[in-house]
Amino acid sequence: MDYVTRGFRGRRREPDESARVPPGQYLTDDFPVLSAGPTPHRPVAEWSFAVVAQDGEQLARWSWDEFRALPSETVTVDIHCVTKWSKLDTTWEGVSVDTLLSDVEAEAGYVTAFCDGGYTTNLPLEDVTGGKAWVAFGYDGEPLEPEHGGPARLLVPHLYFWKSAKWVRGLRLMDEDEPGFWEELGYHLYGDPWREQRYWGD
Amino acid sequence: MAGAAVLGRLGPLRWRLAEVVEVVPETPSAATIVLDVPDWPGHRAGQHADVRLTAEDGYQAQRSYSIASAPEDPRLALTVERLENGEVSPFLVDELRAGDRIELRGPIGGYFVWEANGGPLRLLAGGSGVVPLMAMLRHREATRSEAPATLLYSARSLGEVLYRDELERLGAAGAGLRVSYTLTRERPPGWSGYDRRIDGDMLGEVFGPVDPAATAFVCGPTSFVEAAADALVALGHDPARVKTERFGPTGG
């Protein structure tokens, strides 16, 4: 090992062994900003959220004011980014996806979240229903900042955080599990942090 | 010979074990690491290199740094600025010493490069973005190039200016290099240079009329580079002759 650099230790972060932290993750107090493109700054007056059928038909749509008039919930959850940081006890305010889908009469096995900026991510329908997912517009008591996905982002805390799509504008119902932006390039279709499903084949 | 071509093709991106000859403090927050690199294939002014450090237990960290030395210099020099909370740069600036070894691959880059016969130079540096531009000025000096050169260097304070003495020497009368500074945060008493972020008026004053044969090289943080490049183009510089390199905090 003649390539070892004398005295270099690195600021490696030891994986956290506590039961609340999935394998291979370390805890952070920061809220790192990850971004694959420019941050959209969508004024809420031009924002809407839609549920779209497999054939493109719009099944439901809310303007910002309509969306904000829906019943919302405050939830405190742990989040886990595939780049290995986890953050405990984050507090969000949002509308449950159950609420958004309650009047939609359609069959689907999966959804694809679509976003300002073109990002997409795929999820089984059963992972965004049953009180497991929200469209969040508030973080830590404040409006969600654009860098973190504001005006609104998907929040699916039981999966790796790339599934919690920033700048979300709607859900498209899908019959098949169609890979999204990262899922088509190596990232796991499902992304369960407790089974360390980071990449294809994990 | 096909075999030689293949080796040449793969050669530049091989990791090489470089030995530190000297670590020269440049400012309180930056140092130049002078390296002896076996079989270094040579470089062009403006290129960078990747550095990889390995800890005893195998943990590795990798970063890119601009090459500061001229192609003519037998030893390779990288100037590194310490980023607060960084993982690699504080080690390189504060801990590394002569005799240590680090892995290096390069040279890297083929766009942000200047050849001594490449025509007049317009250089715009934001902070440690001056490093690859210094390689160009050293290359110009080493080849006794007569290409006129102008450097506009934006730094937060005089204490953060890299290579100040050398720039003064290179910019001495008759050498064909003019150096201007703008200090954006802190000025010494009696400072007569610029004291603001770069803008079109400043670039017009420093660089004068557009010379269609000149190439501008702009290097610094993204916000600096984009402001400078936009201002140059607004002044009439051909966008194809405004070459840019942005650096950012890739974990330090």
Place this chain on the structure above:
Amino acid sequence: MDADDLRLDGNSLGGLLGELFGREMTAALGTCASCGAVGEVATLVVYAHAPGTVGRCRACGAVLLRVVRAERRMWVDLRGLRSLQLEPLGEEP
């Protein structure tokens, strides 16, 4: 830190593309499949603070290339590039 400064350019892809192609690629001219703009790879807008590295067209913002790197695997998507134009390699000195 300015959020803009998280956005780099294609010069930063030199090492990564060098690994993939075994040669210097940042001076290669890429054509955007979305808008047809032509520019050196070095001029792409690059986002490296993400689960992967994303290079976008400076003219229209379309994704031109994506690279994801796991410990023992890499994935590469160049669909956004209609073409890459580069100089053939001569004999290296």
